[in-house]
Amino acid sequence: MLALPVRIIVTPTLRPAVLRPLARHVSSPPCLHRADAPSWRVSSRLGSLRLPSRRCFATSLPSRSPEPSSPTSAPASETKPTQQASTQAEASPPRRSIWSRFFPSNAQESGKSASSFRKIAALALPERKPLGIAIGLLLVSSTVSMSVPFTIGKLIDYFSTVNPAIPFGLSTGQASVILLLMFTAGATANAGRTMLMRLAGQRIVARLRERTYAAALRQEVEFVEKGEGDVLSRLSVDSSVVGESVTQNLSDGLRSVVMASAGLGAMLYISPQLTLLMLTVVPPVSLGAVFYGRYLKKLSNHTQEALGDMTKVAQEALSALRTVQAFNANKQEEGKFHERVGTVLSLARKEAIASGIFFGATGWSGNVTLLALLGYGGTLVSRGAITMGDLTSLLLYTVYVGNGLQMLTTFFSSIMRGIGAGVRIFDLLDRAPAIPPDAGVPVDPSRRGVIRFEHVWFEYPTRRNVQILKDLNLEIRVGESVAIVGASGSGKSSINSLLMRFYDPVRGKVTFDGQDIREFTPSSWRHAIGVVPQDPILFTGTIASNIAYGNPDATREQIEAAAREANCEFVWGMPHGFDTEIGRSSLSGGQRQRLAIARALLKKPAILALDEATSSLDATSEHRVNDAIDKILRSRQTTCLVVAHRLSTIARAERIVVLEDGRIVESGTYRQLVNTEGSRFRHLMAAQLDTAAGESLAAGRSAEFEPVRLDDGPMQERRQQEATL
Numbered sequence: 001m002l003a004l005p006v007r008i009i010v011t012p013t014l015r016p017a018v019l020r021p022l023a024r025h026v027s028s029p030p031c032l033h034r035a036d037a038p039s040w041r042v043s044s045r046l047g048s049l050r051l052p053s054r055r056c057f058a059t060s061l062p063s064r065s066p067e068p069s070s071p072t073s074a075p076a077s078e079t080k081p082t083q084q085a086s087t088q089a090e091a092s093p094p095r096r097s098i099w100s101r102f103f104p105s106n107a108q109e110s111g112k113s114a115s116s117f118r119k120i121a122a123l124a125l126p127e128r129k130p131l132g133i134a135i136g137l138l139l140v141s142s143t144v145s146m147s148v149p150f151t152i153g154k155l156i157d158y159f160s161t162v163n164p165a166i167p168f169g170l171s172t173g174q175a176s177v178i179l180l181l182m183f184t185a186g187a188t189a190n191a192g193r194t195m196l197m198r199l200a201g202q203r204i205v206a207r208l209r210e211r212t213y214a215a216a217l218r219q220e221v222e223f224v225e226k227g228e229g230d231v232l233s234r235l236s237v238d239s240s241v242v243g244e245s246v247t248q249n250l251s252d253g254l255r256s257v258v259m260a261s262a263g264l265g266a267m268l269y270i271s272p273q274l275t276l277l278m279l280t281v282v283p284p285v286s287l288g289a290v291f292y293g294r295y296l297k298k299l300s301n302h303t304q305e306a307l308g309d310m311t312k313v314a315q316e317a318l319s320a321l322r323t324v325q326a327f328n329a330n331k332q333e334e335g336k337f338h339e340r341v342g343t344v345l346s347l348a349r350k351e352a353i354a355s356g357i358f359f360g361a362t363g364w365s366g367n368v369t370l371l372a373l374l375g376y377g378g379t380l381v382s383r384g385a386i387t388m389g390d391l392t393s394l395l396l397y398t399v400y401v402g403n404g405l406q407m408l409t410t411f412f413s414s415i416m417r418g419i420g421a422g423v424r425i426f427d428l429l430d431r432a433p434a435i436p437p438d439a440g441v442p443v444d445p446s447r448r449g450v451i452r453f454e455h456v457w458f459e460y461p462t463r464r465n466v467q468i469l470k471d472l473n474l475e476i477r478v479g480e481s482v483a484i485v486g487a488s489g490s491g492k493s494s495i496n497s498l499l500m501r502f503y504d505p506v507r508g509k510v511t512f513d514g515q516d517i518r519e520f521t522p523s524s525w526r527h528a529i530g531v532v533p534q535d536p537i538l539f540t541g542t543i544a545s546n547i548a549y550g551n552p553d554a555t556r557e558q559i560e561a562a563a564r565e566a567n568c569e570f571v572w573g574m575p576h577g578f579d580t581e582i583g584r585s586s587l588s589g590g591q592r593q594r595l596a597i598a599r600a601l602l603k604k605p606a607i608l609a610l611d612e613a614t615s616s617l618d619a620t621s622e623h624r625v626n627d628a629i630d631k632i633l634r635s636r637q638t639t640c641l642v643v644a645h646r647l648s649t650i651a652r653a654e655r656i657v658v659l660e661d662g663r664i665v666e667s668g669t670y671r672q673l674v675n676t677e678g679s680r681f682r683h684l685m686a687a688q689l690d691t692a693a694g695e696s697l698a699a700g701r702s703a704e705f706e707p708v709r710l711d712d713g714p715m716q717e718r719r720q721q722e723a724t725l
Ligand SMILES: Nc1ncnc2c1ncn2[C@@H]1O[C@H](COP(=O)(O)OP(=O)(O)OP(=O)(O)O)[C@@H](O)[C@H]1O
Pocket: 460, 462, 463, 468, 486, 487, 488, 489, 490, 491, 492, 493, 494, 495
């Protein structure tokens, strides 16, 4: 005798008219209307938070899958929708009627959803062959599992009859072998279907992730930097949700359709009266489910906000752990976190109460239905209208139909989630970057020319109406080195950002060799610029791969030559030299800066944009960095724009421009500016000039500004001497 796990599912979705609105409704997380509903996660910078899954529509009878051999009987555990992803799916239309809440009335929104659906379907196209085979296998396994109630009924009749007859004149042994083969075939088909669907899903997810990542990398920096977490969640979570919606959910959906329709057909065939009796419980349970779903949706929105708040608190403290520990603020932080956790908990409590009432009610009505079926069915059996086996089969088909329809609601909600996640992903995939990396004409890497900032006005896209640069005019000749100095926030780094075309001016233009740099492809233009940022980023990998970042074809000789030029002698002293893994070595600020200079020099750039670190380096490091910068500044081929903070760097530049509140207020050589009484430069650099003067005095030289000599002396003087010689 087959021991069939039984779960009576009372579902509100026996009628399509009820099913459709409900399906839309339950697209909201976290009401995942199945007994083994997936847990849902909230993605955050800290990782992801998981909430326990909820049971929906299940009665109190112990349950397992209605399809014993089917691994997909617990497909929900394979589905990991997220709050974040599904939020998009449930973006509510304006409140008008209950129907308008279920069906989006906003044309743009539904248009987006339709287009997202088409694009998701297109994603599945390359996988049509494995998916087609999987659907074939699904039909095989579903047919086998749908024959189980029928077989059980026949077995009961067989064993309870005095002179039983096996259909088709088979012997008991033959019938057993046929059944065994059938179940084996069903299980094999199920295994094949699961494998094919999962692999296809993973391939779709992989393709989607790669395309999304590439699309994110093409965007202007502002877009990604301001919404970094968002891009990451699209990459990790939304792509999975989309992948699942075209494979796993599709498979479940088809299976549920087969189960529900075949089961209902079999029930009507066995006993139309009993089938109608079962269908009477549907309307009240459907209504209850709608209200329960609405309540859960509202709760889930609040929970999402509360979780976001909780995550923010934790993130802030964990990212500043040094400060927290230094101030012994652990308890304070724990208190803040406790408060947020409490909010989440109180929402969870409300949900637990609602779930308890709902499941209690559905369980009760399920069991009452079962009793009614048994009672009325029993009288039919006693009247000889149906056999005991028929009644058993009918009860089991009830389970199948219930499960099938319940799965169908999950299927619709998953599809809605997939469409929602798809909208987010396709928004990014289709987004035209504000500064497209490949639009324009390429710049010849050997081209040299004057750089001009012409009446440049600039404000950051995120801070409109806050003018950072105001009518800025600056000309830098080929091979010239210009140091930009100014108080913090005066706009120095913004000049470099404009040069790099991370942004475009609001008004005015930046030209190179007489041509607006907006005419060049940003990729080729950036290739012509060597950048040394304020806080150089080193990536996971070796020192060599870091120097060759952006130049993957560079030879070891070229890498070493660039390192030598940038005074990276410390690399030769490391046990693994250029093959030293960055993560395994702790590099000082000066060393990182020199590696960044080497990286920039390897490009043999036409322009070098150096943003000097504000933090002070130790004397040796500073000397080595300055020496490296010095070599670059001497170059007659490289135009240098240096955002400078240290007097030792500033003094090396041929020309200094002083920036104040987005405007150039002074310009001249070091000597001119330092000797101009009351100059903005002297005011700005007073502290450093005093120190330098003090050092000169200590060394027995005059304390006048004029003779302040820094290491090798101001660059312009040396160049003049070179010219005289
Ligand atoms: N991405 C950004 N979005 C919005 N505002 C920004 C952005 N980057 C900088 N700012 C603002 O623009 C102004 C100029 O910044 P910028 O970094 O160019 O100044 P800076 O002179 O280089 O300062 P520092 O010497 O401290 O690096 C500042 O008020 C800064 O807060």
